[in-house]
Amino acid sequence: MSNTKNNNNQPLKERGHLLTEQVNPNSQNLDQMNSLELVDLFNTEDQQTLAAIAQSRTQLAETIDRTAQALSRGGRLFYVGAGTSGRLAVLDAAECPPTFCTPPELVQGIIAGGAGALVRSSENLEDRFEDGAEAIAHRHITDLDVVIGITAGGTTPYVHGAVQAARQRGATTALIACVPAEQVSIEADIDIRLLVGPEILAGSTRLKAGTATKMALNIISTGVMVKLGKVYGNRMVDVAVTNTKLHDRALRMLQDLTDLNREDAGYLLERSGRKVKLALLMHWTGVDQEAGEHLLAEHHGNLRLAVEKVQDEK
Known part of the structure; x- marks a missing residue:
């Protein structure tokens, strides 16, 4: 048995x-x-x-x-x-x-x-x-x-x-x-x-x-x-930028979703602490890194809701 x-x-x-x-x-x-x-x-x-x-x-x-x-x-x-x-x-x-x-x-x-x-x-x-x-x-x-x-x-x-x-x-x-x-x-x-x-x-x-x-x-x-807001559209905007491949992916995402060239996208990525989601929020709304982090935390990491909040207040 x-x-x-x-x-x-x-x-x-x-x-x-x-x-x-x-x-x-x-x-x-x-x-x-x-x-x-x-x-x-x-x-x-x-x-x-x-x-x-x-x-x-x-x-x-x-x-x-x-x-x-x-x-x-x-x-x-x-x-x-x-x-x-x-x-x-x-x-x-x-x-x-x-x-x-x-x-x-x-x-x-x-x-x-x-x-x-x-x-x-x-x-x-x-x-x-x-x-x-x-x-x-x-x-x-x-x-x-x-x-x-x-x-x-x-x-x-x-x-x-x-x-x-x-x-x-x-x-x-x-x-x-x-x-x-x-x-x-x-x-x-x-x-x-x-x-x-x-x-x-x-x-x-x-x-x-x-x-x-x-x-x-x-x-x-x-x-x-x-x-949980880890995705924007169909992009991995919460990707961890931990190697060359993922750094390149992050830059391409920023270029695709903004009007930035690769050099400016790289500058934005560094200003955000290599956080794609935060970089997009900063670019689209004009907030600085600290304010952007607070906004994302307030909206449980949901980029779309954070952007809408700033746009509604303008």
Whole structure:
């Protein structure tokens, strides 16, 4: 008998019925395909990831709205997963500071086994329901926070332990799984099902399930940051200018959004302390750096609202 448990912490006797564990009839001769046939098969099967995202659009939108509300009130976003799901969780969280200039504690990824599990297998640790609950307690999660559990097969005890503990603490919870509700029930505020069908390599959820999960996390984190005013139009105006590539991107943004040449855009960027959002506010409204920082703080970092405030007062 497997040690795997469901979200009620009870053993699951059989996992073969799960959609993520079933055999894909389109790839039964996988080992006999040539390379071009392999590529074509992957391309065809991966179309299901787009359909899965489309079918979950309402739940994803609700997750964005509720997360943005929570973070605007001082909360944090946590992703929790094991194995591939945990690695995707950590990856998406790690991308937020350089992309949106967020503090590292705002969006955090929790993986069973900790940092070491990012580079070596630790899938045996996913069976510890109590470790998931402990991870929530260790981070002092409260009713201000959002916890999103990620488990392709829907059964990972570590993830269910974390989500259950988060619910008990009053946090907003969501759970992403790639199996239908009739196969595995989920106790969370938002139930996100990414139904991509059986994998080309049976049970290897790093494939379609992993791709759909990455897409969902991209949508959630980017959508939340848009709602929080980290974006102006479709520009990353809160980008952290930390290397040559990002410095060039910052200058191009300033040139595109203003009438400045590259040299003047560089001067403006330096006057703003290398903050694109602040530089734009200074240029468009004529305020100095200190006044601009106060304006942005007053409007919770929303550049559009800060600009409108100055324009309304003129």
